[in-house]
Amino acid sequence: MTAAQLSTIIIASVTGLYSLLLLGASMISLAERQKRAAAILLAIALLMALAGWAAATFSYPGKNFLALLLLADIALLLWLLLKPPAGEKRDSGYRFMPARVVDERDTIFARMKLKPGTTEYNNYYTARPESRSPDDEARSLPGLLSAGGTKYHPLNFAAAEANFTLIEYMHKAIGQPVSATKTEIAAPELTRYIKKWLSTLGAHSSGITELKDYHLYTIRGRGSERGRPVDKRHRYAIAFTVKMDMRNIATAPASPVIFESSQRYLDSANMALQVAGLLKGLGYDARAHIDGDYELICPLVAHDAGLGEIGRMGLLMTPDAGPAVRIAVVTTEAPLLPDMPKPDPTLITFCRICQKCADCCPGRSIPYGEMERAGGVLRWKIDSESCYRYWCITGTDCGRCIAVCPYSHPDNIMHRMVRRVIRRSHLAAEVAYMADDILYGRKPKAR
Ligand code: SF4
Ligand code: SF4
Numbered sequence: 075m076t077a078a079q080l081s082t083i084i085i086a087s088v089t090g091l092y093s094l095l096l097l098g099a100s101m102i103s104l105a106e107r108q109k110r111a112a113a114i115l116l117a118i119a120l121l122m123a124l125a126g127w128a129a130a131t132f133s134y135p136g137k138n139f140l141a142l143l144l145l146a147d148i149a150l151l152l153w154l155l156l157k158p159p160a161g162e163k164r165d166s167g168y169r170f171m172p173a174r175v176v177d178e179r180d181t182i183f184a185r186m187k188l189k190p191g192t193t194e195y196n197n198y199y200t201a202r203p204e205s206r207s208p209d210d211e212a213r214s215l216p217g218l219l220s221a222g223g224t225k226y227h228p229l230n231f232a233a234a235e236a237n238f239t240l241i242e243y244m245h246k247a248i249g250q251p252v253s254a255t256k257t258e259i260a261a262p263e264l265t266r267y268i269k270k271w272l273s274t275l276g277a278h279s280s281g282i283t284e285l286k287d288y289h290l291y292t293i294r295g296r297g298s299e300r301g302r303p304v305d306k307r308h309r310y311a312i313a314f315t316v317k318m319d320m321r322n323i324a325t326a327p328a329s330p331v332i333f334e335s336s337q338r339y340l341d342s343a344n345m346a347l348q349v350a351g352l353l354k355g356l357g358y359d360a361r362a363h364i365d366g367d368y369e370l371i372c373p374l375v376a377h378d379a380g381l382g383e384i385g386r387m388g389l390l391m392t393p394d395a396g397p398a399v400r401i402a403v404v405t406t407e408a409p410l411l412p413d414m415p416k417p418d419p420t421l422i423t424f425c426r427i428c429q430k431c432a433d434c435c436p437g438r439s440i441p442y443g444e445m446e447r448a449g450g451v452l453r454w455k456i457d458s459e460s461c462y463r464y465w466c467i468t469g470t471d472c473g474r475c476i477a478v479c480p481y482s483h484p485d486n487i488m489h490r491m492v493r494r495v496i497r498r499s500h501l502a503a504e505v506a507y508m509a510d511d512i513l514y515g516r517k518p519k520a521r
Contacts, residue, residue: 081141088144089126111513178295215466223469227329237336256357261409280314281379308405313376315399326473339365342402358408380415396481431475437464
């Protein structure tokens with residue numbers, strides 16, 4: 075076989091392979107109902123096939139060199155897929171938070187519960203006069219799940235309201251008593267059982283960490299517990315995530331988003347109460363931390379339990395479902411085996427490049443640029459006031475940042491390969507960021 079014949083075979087094979095991969099990616103995008111991405115990928119696949127046919131069929135100077143280049147390209151791709159993940163220095167800073175700094179009374183959710191004219195309202199805004207005017211402005215807007223919201227939908231709003239009401243009833247189950255009889259179970263067996271049960275119940279991921287002081291609020295801010303200092307009663311925290319349905323999230327900020335959030339909060343509350351109930355039945359003190367009744371900051375616990383990193387939008391970013399999850403936590407004194415967290419600094423690296431959520435946020439609440447030190451932590455701090463104000467206008471919990479995040483793409487073979495390559499090369503992360511903009515748009519339309 076001559077060198078020219080060998081070059082013809084190599085060019086035809088490599089370009090044929092790339093065309094088939096692109097065609098497959100186009101089909102997957104069509105199944106994801108991403109028509110723009112499907113059309114672009116199909117066009118590139120056809121162009122690649124045509125160019126490959128021409129490059130393989132005709133003779134021209136440099137044909138052998140082109141064949142070598144294509145071989146090198148394949149070798150580079152294989153190396154990127156197979157090499158160990160990039161060992162960047164961890165830099166999220168959360169791990170080194172020194173002490174508790176967050177008073178739940180300062181969170182926007184607690185502030186919005188304050189009723190003008192009450193003693194609590196007067197006391198709070200006397201101590202924090204700078205918050206009174208923006209908070210009163212938010213109170214004057216239609217509000218979450220209000221019929222006056224711009225995204226009002228009678229059925230989705232009523233379904234979400236029903237879910238949140240049910241969760242409020244579930245708060246009463248948090249105080250369920252602990253059995254007086256203790257059943258000793260070894261830590262490995264109990265850990266295995268709980269994780270398997272959570273998975274059977276539908277949890278997307280679960281992890282265990284030692285409960286740290288900085289996971290907890292300093293003082294409770296909502297309901298009858300308002301003003302009570304939070305004690306560290308338990309040694310361990312079980313964190314788990316429940317995946318959200320992207321068909322609903324992709325409509326953000328429309329009403330299916332708040333239905334989806336409420337449904338996943340309800341699912342996770344149910345699971346957390348089940349696990350806490352199991353532990354209490356065995357005679358170990360435990361507490362479920364569920365929507366509207368948390369003693370701790372769920373993303374921090376989930377992060378330390380190894381479930382993901384905290385990205386630009388301030389939410390937990392899981393490696394395979396991105397921010398499209400809801401979290402619940404159970405704390406307990408029962409013997410458990412903590413996980414060894416596997417930090418993924420490439421998520422943070424990608425957030426540094428991407429900034430798509432900041433570009434798409436209708437509330438202008440997500441920062442651009444680098445992380446900043448806030449409250450003892452190096453992080454991106456979102457403007458929760460402007461975010462909540464936007465929720466009060468739409469009546470939904472928006473979720474546009476979750477919908478547009480490249481990490482929210484479905485966990486199928488195409489996106490899994492992209493995530494794998496991103497984890498291994500900074501250059502690949504840059505290319506993936508540009509490709510995401512081309513295929514889905516810098517500001518993707520709500521679906
Ligand atoms: S949209 Fe981009 S910057 Fe925002 S959280 Fe997702 S990956 Fe990070
Ligand atoms: S929920 Fe909406 S307003 Fe809030 S940060 Fe995300 S995109 Fe912005």
